[in-house]
Amino acid sequence: MTRRDLLRVIGLSAGGAAMYQAMSSLGLAAESPYKGTPKLQGAPHGASVLILGAGLAGMVAAYELRQAGYRVQLLEYNPRPGGRNWTLRGGDTYTEMGGYTQHCRFDRGLYFNPGPWRIPYHHRGLLDYCKKLGVPLEPFVQINHNAYLHGAKAFGGKPQRYRAINADYRGHVAELLAKATQQGKLDAQVSKDDQAQLLESLRGWGALDDKYAYAKGPDVSNRRGYDKPPGGGLSARPIDSQPLQLHDVLDSRLWRSLTEGEIYEFQTTLFQPVGGMGRIGEAFGRELKGLIHYNAKVTAIQQDERGVTASYVDARHPGAVRQARADWCICTIPLSILSQIPINVGAPMAAAIGAVPYAATVKVGLQFKRRFWEEDEDIYGGLTATDLPINTISYPSNDFNSRGKGVLLGAYIWGLDAYEFTAMSPDERIRRAVEYGSQIHPQYKTEFDNGVAVAWHRSPFTMGCFASWSEALRAKHYDNLCQIDRRIALAGEHVSYLPAWQEGAVTSALDAVERLHQRVMAGVAG
Amino acid sequence: MTRRDLLRVIGLSAGGAAMYQAMSSLGLAAESPYKGTPKLQGAPHGASVLILGAGLAGMVAAYELRQAGYRVQLLEYNPRPGGRNWTLRGGDTYTEMGGYTQHCRFDRGLYFNPGPWRIPYHHRGLLDYCKKLGVPLEPFVQINHNAYLHGAKAFGGKPQRYRAINADYRGHVAELLAKATQQGKLDAQVSKDDQAQLLESLRGWGALDDKYAYAKGPDVSNRRGYDKPPGGGLSARPIDSQPLQLHDVLDSRLWRSLTEGEIYEFQTTLFQPVGGMGRIGEAFGRELKGLIHYNAKVTAIQQDERGVTASYVDARHPGAVRQARADWCICTIPLSILSQIPINVGAPMAAAIGAVPYAATVKVGLQFKRRFWEEDEDIYGGLTATDLPINTISYPSNDFNSRGKGVLLGAYIWGLDAYEFTAMSPDERIRRAVEYGSQIHPQYKTEFDNGVAVAWHRSPFTMGCFASWSEALRAKHYDNLCQIDRRIALAGEHVSYLPAWQEGAVTSALDAVERLHQRVMAGVAG
Structure with missing residues (x-):
């Protein structure tokens, strides 16, 4: 046991x-709130569940309910499984709302994840399914000390290495606090014994010198980097670098990006599936082969005392309305779309479905003729943060040190900038991403090859990126969204405290199937 | 161009x-002081170089000199290339000084690196050779927020998650400095404008609340972790954790291990070759096939006006003394051994050879029946730091989330503890590593399978781990060690400012071959 x-x-x-x-x-x-997959069993003979959406939530639900003995069928809008779990590769085609069609022209082996792209170590539900489905993982590099922090107005627009800003901010903070301690200014709050430990700790933590100053020298270079790092032989003596002054660090506002790797979802160790995030959806699709009806656009959901009926049309050639029916329904359709589909649920769930806005984000994948970030700049994976509209450049966490082409995440755009980019043609989004990015990497201009740009508000299968819950909305609507409405239960990242994360989809689906199964069994018992 | x-x-x-x-x-x-490989050319017809040692330094020298047109031969003590670049796998045998022979019994695909095990992003020389030789790399995880910091006397010996101590130390530091700022205690040092930016930055950086307190709440949990993290569905509301008090954090002294990932050599992104560090030496060995004479134990090195002669015997069955001769010699034999071999160099180099002590370290690799650190504790790669003699536990940075067995670095022992462990039998070292480690991972006792233990002071080919330079020694002897002594040049990590690092070996070899080639060409010109 x-x-x-x-x-x-x-x-x-x-x-x-x-x-x-x-x-x-x-x-x-x-x-973790994740207690392992539920191991449901004993579904009544012939009991059936209709699952709407073959994204991660829908496929997790199908996987577990099938195992419990239910007859399961899934309707999926796209011609592929996965939903937002999705990887674009050379040869793929994507048509967004508004009619723009993009043909991905990446070289073989290169890819771009328009949706989720990283898996935190504590997303145990998703990790367990990767193990069950045999999806190999590799580390995703989030923080890279040698990537950049960039502000258009900071340091004349010249990008700074993360390690330098990180070391200098920390060093100055440590020096200020050490000096305040020495001057007796913490006497009211901190005991003398603790002050002694605090001073000792700040010296090591901040790379302070014997006088508790953060000053040019070997210890400081060993954090922020060298003017000339140590090497071998006769001419290899290191040359120390000069730290930035406190005022310059503060004024640059680059410190805003120093906490990214400290946040629970971005702490090491993060993962990505080998070959693209879409490998998970693809593996689920193979596992559920024959159960998923693709290209099925749901147009109405109707429940009665005996079951649930979904009406749907062919998403490619809308025409004849067909119907699928089962005893129960798990609906994972994003609220942005579900709110436009007739569904006879009670007032509380209906209000919840209509209440939650969806975030607009835009991601741009750029293929370059060579991996110049590695070859010229010693940047292997990780993120560069900028206050330009592109927000983020992320370097691939795979095929390190290899020759040939590479694909960057060239933009990960949020908020108002995302709306502006959504309004552009894909070509224009790509052009802008290259133009902005070249302020950080001048090589962009000569090395750019081709790109793809996905604006999630124009995605026909989600009409947005993820459910954008506010505290007030959650207080009012969240539980009503979770409660099973007669024969219909909802699942997906929108039914979780982990919006935008695949683990939200996985755990919401597990929660929904457990409660649904309980209800079924209670009905049988009654 | x-x-x-x-x-x-x-x-x-x-x-x-x-x-x-x-x-x-x-x-x-x-x-970087590394300017790319030197692209030497035009060696005089028939010019030859004898290279002593087929570790990384010797093989880099051979690779470049052969390309420049020299006739090259290498003498190597071991029956394999690589030297300290070395991976132990199931089926390998290792006999240390004193006579203990270990038979590695790891399962197929599992391995342990007794020597170097990580490659920093800025070790460009080594990275370039990996690229040239086609050695694939994968990320090495150094900092893992979910691994442990452990003190035998801290928190009753219960290991703490890195993320919790990291967040709490930083949070309390930020709070103390923010309050000192608010109370006007920094007025003499920091301008009012800078104080405003400092306060704003400390709030985000330290996860402080509106009143600049580091206090229980969602923002703090989002750094240190939750009592119950967020999930999906009805029962998924997160529960915040309670931060430790400043006194407890300071008193634990666990803050000593918080800077490890900030140090230049340990910053992200770090790498390991897929399949073990030894893949590099093995690839070099294939590249230099036919040039390396294995099992050759050098017993004397003699130079005259026309060349250099090395005497050697068969390392397995010492008997007849043989000789190898060339115009020039690059000697990469560790000083710990070279100082015991007759060599006719000038007084400055001779003094340098005899002056530098070698560090004692001990590493223990432990195979377990399952990857309990992942399965039970959500620890994927990275290091646990402890003040027990084992010092470090490092979890494998490969095969994440896979089923079956795994090999840990169960001990990485330094200083006095290393001498003590060196004096033990390998079995006893392993037994102790398991016993100490079980204070952190109770699963050790039931899951332990088998192990290997390498005490570097008992290694017959290095008699120590790496050259342990002090400032004073370096000032007196370093340049004398680097200078070419008539026809003999030295290379290796001991001839670098990067002791213990493979990059020191690589860059010292490049520096030596460049200077040697210049000298040869100057002689030809003269």
Whole structure:
């Protein structure tokens, strides 16, 4: 019996609090709300579930319900599984709302993830399905000390290495606090013993010298980098670099990007599937082969006392309306689209479906003739942050140190800039991404090859990137969205506290199928 | 013409300062002392070089000198290329000084690097040879926010997650400095405008609340982790964790390990060759096939006006003394061993050879029956730091999320502890590593499978781990070690400002072959 099995037994027999206590004593406390896949069983003979959407939520639901003994069918708008779990490769075609069609011309082996692109170490549901489906993972590099922080007005627009700003900000903070401590200015708050430990810790943490100054020298260069780093032989003596002054660091406002790798979802270790995020959706699609009806655009969802009927048309050639029916329905259609489809649910769920706006984001993938970021600038993976509209440049976390072409994430655009870019043609978005990016990498102008640009508000299968919950909206509508409405349960990242994350889709689906199964079994028992 | 070629032309025609200026204006300034491989050419017909040692330094020298037209031969003590670039796999055998023989019993595909195990992004020489030799790289995870910091006396010996100590230390530092700022205590040092920016920056950087307090709440949980992290569905509301108090963080002294990922050599992005560090040495060995004489233990090195002769015996069955001779010699034998071999060099080099002690380190590789660190604890790669003698546990940076067995670095021991472990039998070192490690991972006791332990002071081919230069030693002896002594030049990590690093070996070899070639060409011209 594994520890997880043991916990499940405790949970089943004594309830959640007992299980939590047991987890605590086993040292697993509070690490994840994910308790393993639910291992449902005993579905009534012939019981059926109709699942709308073959994204991760829909496919997780199908995987578990099928295992529990339900007859399962899925309707999917796209000609492929995965939904936003999606990788564009050479030869792929994508038509957005408004009619623009893009033909991806990347070289073989290169790719771009328009949607999710990283998996945090604590997204255990998604990681478990990767293991079950045999999807190999590799590390995704988020923080790269040698990538850039860039402000159009900071340091004359010259990008700064992350390591330099990071070391200098920390060093000056440590120096200021150490000096305030020495001058007795913390006496009211911090005991003398603690002050001594604080001083010792600040010296190492901030790379301060014997006098608690953050000043040019080997220890500081060993954080921020050297003017000439150490090497071998006769001419290899290192030359120290000169730290920036506190005023210049503060004034640059580049410190705004120093916390990115500290945030729970972006801490190491992050992963990406080998070959593109879409490998997960593709693997689920193979697993559920025969159960997914592709190119099915749902036009109405109607439940009655005995079951649920979805009307749909062929997404490519809308014509005859067809129908699919089952005893129960799990609907994973994004609210942006579901709110436009007739569905007979009660007032609370209906209000919730209509209430949540979707975020607009734009991502641009750019293929270059060579990996100049590695060859010229020693940047291997990671992100450059900028206050230009492109916001982010992300360097590939795979095929490091290889020859030949490479594909960058050339823009990851949010907010008002995203609306502006959404209004442009794909070619214009790409042109702008290259133009802005060349302020950081002058090589862009000669090395650019081709690109693709996905504006999520023009995606016909989501009409937005992810559910943009506010605190107020969540307080009012979230539980109503989660509650099963007679025979219909919703799932997807929009039914989670993890908007935009695949783990939100996975865990919301697991939560929904567990509750649905309970309801079915209760009905059978009753 | 590439930028690198352009720079070489400028360097050749106008000297180093002009090249440096040109690099500056091309934005490459000061990034590396490594200027690309030297592209030597025009060796005099028949000129020959004897290279002692087929570690990285010796093989880099052989690679470049052969390309320049020299006749090259290498003598190597071991039956394999690479020297300290070395990976132990199942089926390998290793006999240390003192006679202990270990038979590695790891499962297929699992391995352990007794020597170097990580490659920083700025070690461009080594990275270039990996590219030339077709050695694929993958990221090495150094910092893992979900790995542990452990002190035997801290928090009752219970390991703490890196993310929690990191967030709490930073948060308290930010709070203390923000409050000192608000109270006017920095008025003498920091302008009012800068104080305003400092306060704003500290709030985001330290996850402080509106009142500049580091206090329990969503923002703090989003750094240190949650009691229950957010998920999907009805029961998924996150529960915040309680930060540690400043006194407890300081008193634990776990802050000593918070800077590891900030140090120049350990910053992201780090690499490891796919399949083990030894892949580099193996690839060099294939490249230099036929030039390396293995199992050759050098017993004397003698130079005269016309060339250099090395005497050697069979390392397995010492008997007849043989000789190898060439016009010139590059000797990469570690000083710990070279100092015991008769060699007729001048007094300055002789003194340098005898002066430098070698560090003792011990590494232990442990195979476990399952990857419990991933399965139970969500730890994927990275290091756990402890004040126990094992010092470090490092989790594999490959085969993430896979089923089956795994090999940990179970100990990386330095200083006095290393001497103590060196004196033990390999079995005893392994037993201790398992015993200490089980204080951090209780699973050790049931999951341990087998192990190997390498104590570098007992390595017959290095008698130590790396040259342990002090400032004083370097001032007195370093240049004398680098200078070519008539027909003999030294190379290796010991002839660099990068002790213990493979890049020191690579760049010292490049520096030596360039100077040697210049000397040869000057002799021809004269």
